[in-house]
Amino acid sequence: MHGLPPYDLFLKQVSGFLGTYYLLLAVMNAVAAFLLWRGERQRELCRVPIVDFPVTPALVWLLVSGFFLLISPLAYSGDEQWMALISLPGSVRSGINWMMNPTAYTLGSLALVAAAFLARRFLVKPWVAWSMLNLSMLLMGMSMTDQNFANIVTKPDNVPIVGLIFLLGFFTWLATYQAVQNDDRAKQGLEPLEKLDSEKVLVWPDLVYTELICMVALTAVLLLWAIALQAPLEEPASAVKTPNPSKAPWYFLGLQEMLVYYDPWMAGVVLPSVIVAGLMAIPYIDFNKQGNGYYTIDQRKFAYIMFQFGFLVLWITLIVMGTFLRGPNWNFFGPFEYWDAHKVEALNNVDLSEYFWVTALQSSRPRAPEGSGELMKFGWALLREIPGIVLVIGYFAMVPPLLVVSSKFFQGLFIRMGFIRYMVLTNLLLMMMLLPIKMLARWTVNLKYFVALPEYLLNF
Amino acid sequence: MPTLGEIIRESQIWKSIFRHPAPVDRRNRIVVMLTNFFLHLHPVSIKKQGIALSFTWCMGGVTFFLFLVETVTGVLLMFYYRPTLEWAYNDILALRDVTSLGILREIHRWGAHAMVITVWLHMYRVFLTGSYKPPREFNWVVGVILLLLTLLMSFTGYLLPWDQLAIWAITVGSNMARATPFLGYEGPGNQLLTIDGIDMITNASDARFGLLGARFVGEETLNRFYVLHCVAIPLGVALLLAIHFWRVRKDGGISGPL
Numbered sequence: 001m002h003g004l005p006p007y008d009l010f011l012k013q014v015s016g017f018l019g020t021y022y023l024l025l026a027v028m029n030a031v032a033a034f035l036l037w038r039g040e041r042q043r044e045l046c047r048v049p050i051v052d053f054p055v056t057p058a059l060v061w062l063l064v065s066g067f068f069l070l071i072s073p074l075a076y077s078g079d080e081q082w083m084a085l086i087s088l089p090g091s092v093r094s095g096i097n098w099m100m101n102p103t104a105y106t107l108g109s110l111a112l113v114a115a116a117f118l119a120r121r122f123l124v125k126p127w128v129a130w131s132m133l134n135l136s137m138l139l140m141g142m143s144m145t146d147q148n149f150a151n152i153v154t155k156p157d158n159v160p161i162v163g164l165i166f167l168l169g170f171f172t173w174l175a176t177y178q179a180v181q182n183d184d185r186a187k188q189g190l191e192p193l194e195k196l197d198s199e200k201v202l203v204w205p206d207l208v209y210t211e212l213i214c215m216v217a218l219t220a221v222l223l224l225w226a227i228a229l230q231a232p233l234e235e236p237a238s239a240v241k242t243p244n245p246s247k248a249p250w251y252f253l254g255l256q257e258m259l260v261y262y263d264p265w266m267a268g269v270v271l272p273s274v275i276v277a278g279l280m281a282i283p284y285i286d287f288n289k290q291g292n293g294y295y296t297i298d299q300r301k302f303a304y305i306m307f308q309f310g311f312l313v314l315w316i317t318l319i320v321m322g323t324f325l326r327g328p329n330w331n332f333f334g335p336f337e338y339w340d341a342h343k344v345e346a347l348n349n350v351d352l353s354e355y356f357w358v359t360a361l362q363s364s365r366p367r368a369p370e371g372s373g374e375l376m377k378f379g380w381a382l383l384r385e386i387p388g389i390v391l392v393i394g395y396f397a398m399v400p401p402l403l404v405v406s407s408k409f410f411q412g413l414f415i416r417m418g419f420i421r422y423m424v425l426t427n428l429l430l431m432m433m434l435l436p437i438k439m440l441a442r443w444t445v446n447l448k449y450f451v452a453l454p455e456y457l458l459n460f
Numbered sequence: 461m462p463t464l465g466e467i468i469r470e471s472q473i474w475k476s477i478f479r480h481p482a483p484v485d486r487r488n489r490i491v492v493m494l495t496n497f498f499l500h501l502h503p504v505s506i507k508k509q510g511i512a513l514s515f516t517w518c519m520g521g522v523t524f525f526l527f528l529v530e531t532v533t534g535v536l537l538m539f540y541y542r543p544t545l546e547w548a549y550n551d552i553l554a555l556r557d558v559t560s561l562g563i564l565r566e567i568h569r570w571g572a573h574a575m576v577i578t579v580w581l582h583m584y585r586v587f588l589t590g591s592y593k594p595p596r597e598f599n600w601v602v603g604v605i606l607l608l609l610t611l612l613m614s615f616t617g618y619l620l621p622w623d624q625l626a627i628w629a630i631t632v633g634s635n636m637a638r639a640t641p642f643l644g645y646e647g648p649g650n651q652l653l654t655i656d657g658i659d660m661i662t663n664a665s666d667a668r669f670g671l672l673g674a675r676f677v678g679e680e681t682l683n684r685f686y687v688l689h690c691v692a693i694p695l696g697v698a699l700l701l702a703i704h705f706w707r708v709r710k711d712g713g714i715s716g717p718l
């Protein structure tokens with residue numbers, strides 16, 4: 001099949017890793033069960049009917065641990081039939097492949113983040129979060145027996161991104177956990193939890209020792225990582241052999257993904273500059289005095305949602321897509337799909353000016369008469385692109401005042417921020433929204449450019 | 461009978477290095493923070509909340525530690541590595557197959573990836589606790605520049621192994637500069653910069669050329685990125701870190717509810 005190594009050989013290769021992986025998950029749950037069992041409060045969930053035995057959370061996690069302990073030897077066996085039991089069924093995998101495309105992936109991620117935000121009070125409960133962690137780990141393990149999935153995920157330079165996903169999940173949980181508590185306290189008129197710890201302690205030993213332990217732990221992690229995983233080294237550089245796909249380093253893959261929607265001058269130069277400038281501007285446009293120095297969501301909802309949209313949805317998920325789901329020719333591939341360099345995707349995107357002049361007005365796009373001078377040509381080109389130009393200028397110039405007129409919230413912002421700061425804020429947000437807007441336009445009506453001036457290298 | 465430890469700590473040599481008795485009692489725990497060069501970065505006492513792992517995640521500290529790890533392993537790697545077309549790839553190959561301390565390269569590479577991740581997480585934490593709000597606005601700005609420099613450090617280092625992964629990642633990344641408005645020869649508006657009908661912006665004078673030192677990723681680029689990676693950017697980071705830490709103190713220490 002496809003020049004991949006034979007499947008049984010591949011299974012032998014991953015079996016050691018997978019067996020250990022499940023063993024570690026078993027240990028992880030056993031430790032959790034032990035800690036719960038040692039804890040003071042033993043909450044009783046229900047009783048086993050006949051023997052009248054109490055079911056506690058500790059018992060549940062012990063059972064989960066037992067489950068992982070049970071499947072670990074299956075994974076260690078490296079045997080095709082045994083391992084089929086702990087793999088995602090082929091039909092599920094091809095179903096996922098079939099469902100996945102840039103649209104479904106991006107909208108799905110957005111929906112996931114939004115749902116997590118709305119259901120945050122439920123999701124931050126430790127047992128819910130712990131279940132989700134277990135489930136995602138299990139899903140990950142069951143996917144690892146898929147050759148295509150394993151190939152991409154275990155590429156040495158991609159491993160950090162798998163780590164990044166789990167770290168972000170954990171820290172988002174940790175922050176939300178505290179924010180929800182603080183928000184509940186604020187409703188009861190109590191101060192944030194952080195305030196309770198405002199008594200002073202000496203830096204030696206309290207902080208210095210923490211730092212020391214952190215350094216030792218980090219050194220151990222780095223050493224283990226370095227021993228376990230060899231740094232990649234491919235063939236020597238060759239200016240004539242272009243690899244397919246050619247990818248930028250992973251932290252820039254969000255920008256490379258933007259190239260699908262915007263030309264390099266936008267995706268590679270203007271938008272990154274705007275991101276940096278926008279980040280720097282945050283302290284100067286967020287005039288909200290609340291939420292300084294403690295975790296909260298309710299007290300700064302607008303800032304919170306905007307940041308999470310930009311960071312989690314537009315930056316992180318695009319990096320994940322660029323790394324794991326973009327293959328040869330930057331085509332989109334499902335997580336279990338073979339990276340076939342010959343996959344063809346029809347590209348017939350249409351410029352806005354063509355929609356306007358040809359489709360809507362049933363005429364042809366204006367063109368400068370033969371032999372006209374530079375200035376004439378420029379004028380004709382502007383005329384041709386007039387719908388897009390009007391749209392873009394209107395977008396940046398008209399939306400901010402329209403928001404003031406139509407929305408109480410933005411009116412409040414305008415009054416409290418003053419003209420300049422308000423314009424900076426709204427234009428930064430509009431810049432950020434350029435990407436999702438172009439995405440939607442591409443997915444729905446195959447829009448290529450709002451303004452297409454290829455003769456001046458100015459496509460937008 | 462004095463123990464060996466006591467003898468050492470009472471010796472003139474020891475006392476000349478550490479200007480205070482062992483930090484075993486309250487007084488000396490305060491003195492140590494004030495008289496030790498490395499520790500004086502810290503305040504003497506701090507709110508309990510400011511050192512809670514659940515609050516800072518220790519992410520700034522972890523990032524700083526990774527920067528130190530990268531500096532040390534990087535200097536050691538420089539002993540083995542020559543940034544020329546002839547040697548670059550072979551030296552990395554030797555690090556993998558021959559050199560006994562070849563694992564330095566693994567530590568350096570994974571440390572670099574980890575640093576990019578931790579600097580994002582640090583920024584994430586600072587945002588989520590609203591710690592960029594007055595009086596810490598400027599330190600956030602310093603932080604954003606640090607973030608940018610961290611990425612650039614990682615990017616310039618990516619080229620040095622001089623394998624296929626390296627040059628094509630840098631080619632893809634730096635191709636963007638070609639499209640810089642006005643200053644890239646494929647960028648909008650570059651036609652405006654002509655003098656007497658002669659284009660000022662060509663593929664041998666545009667922004668990308670400035671970045672690569674050539675029209676494509678070649679030996680000049682390797683040299684340029686090597687210097688940026690090993691000297692210029694780390695120096696910039698070191699300077700900004702000094703400012704960053706100084707500002708953390710001057711802005712009133714780790715943020716907390718008022």
Ligand code: HEM
Nearest residue numbers: 516519520521523524583591599600603604606607714715
């Ligand atoms: C090389 C990168 C960086 C290093 C080594 C670093 C290091 C640190 C350290 C050690 C602290 C003390 C508190 C903590 O550990 O959280 C800190 C605080 C801070 N950092 Fe960074 N930082 C870096 C990048 C950034 C970035 C990218 C930002 C924001 C965009 C930032 C903004 C801040 C702010 C505002 C504080 C004060 C936080 C508070 O008082 O709660 N730093 N930094």
